[in-house]
Amino acid sequence: MTSRYAAPAFVVLPGTASDEVFVRSAFAGPLAASGFDLVAPRSRSVAEHFAALDARWDGKPLVVGGVSLGAHVAARWAARYPSRCAGVLVALPAWVGPAGSAPAALAAAASAALVDSEGLAAAVAGVDGWVGAELRRAWPRYGSRLVDALREAAGSAAPALGELRGLTVPVGIAACTDDPVHPLGVAEQWLDALPRAALRTTTLDALGADRGALGRAALDAYLSVA
Known part of the structure; x- marks a missing residue:
């Protein structure tokens, strides 16, 4: 150990x-x-x-x-x-x-597009349970950097x-x-x-x-x- x-x-x-x-x-x-x-x-x-x-x-x-x-x-x-x-x-x-077409990369790219076009609240509205609660807590902390962070992750x-x-x-x-x-x-x-x-x-x-x-x-x- x-x-x-x-x-x-x-x-x-x-x-x-x-x-x-x-x-x-x-x-x-x-x-x-x-x-x-x-x-x-x-x-x-x-x-x-x-x-x-x-x-x-x-x-x-x-x-x-x-x-x-x-x-x-x-x-x-x-x-x-x-x-x-x-x-x-x-x-x-x-x-x-x-990243290619990995599910997490596609999800990050789709989330970035949704936040960019409709706003953060709309992007997390359909996410239920503890995952949704976690997104609603963490994502606002990124402020204007959120979309860029999601897009960067999708292509990393x-x-x-x-x-x-x-x-x-x-x-x-x-x-x-x-x-x-x-x-x-x-x-x-x-x-x-x-x-x-x-x-x-x-x-x-x-x-x-x-x-x-x-x-x-x-x-x-x-x-x-x-």
Whole structure:
């Protein structure tokens, strides 16, 4: 197991148009229960995510991670700087390599177009349950940057299979079995490519009752190979 002395903080990035509030709700409790500290940057764009990881590195390897887009950035940063990374937490990976026609990319592009043409309220009006509540909470925090953030995410790249194969640190992957936007099959692709990884699953219903279900799944997977 990676000790808190080898990895004093787990730096976890938010997903597309999400924020550090959601990251804390999913990861703070599980990490604290295992004796780890969470850093949840307030970064918004892909460039800001990379910059946040660069800023946290102080010469000691980090455990980095994220949700969806944040997971893509964290894994790409770890592949880019292997000596800076002690491990990776991946929650809800959305695609491999170029976004193409991945469901999450199409959803982000469609949301951007709807917000741009009809406004934020119309874009979230048909989204029910805890996911809708989360969008109505987080999206206004982006202000005028929301449309650009959604469009950037829709066209961004996840790690290619070659990058994942070269990532030798322990990687914990969490996926929801009932999430059509972040298909379980994508998480399984990541798992097959990564040399040292484990996958744990939960459900969107479980996250509705307790956001920490996502963090526990990712951390349990990580600790099983660390």
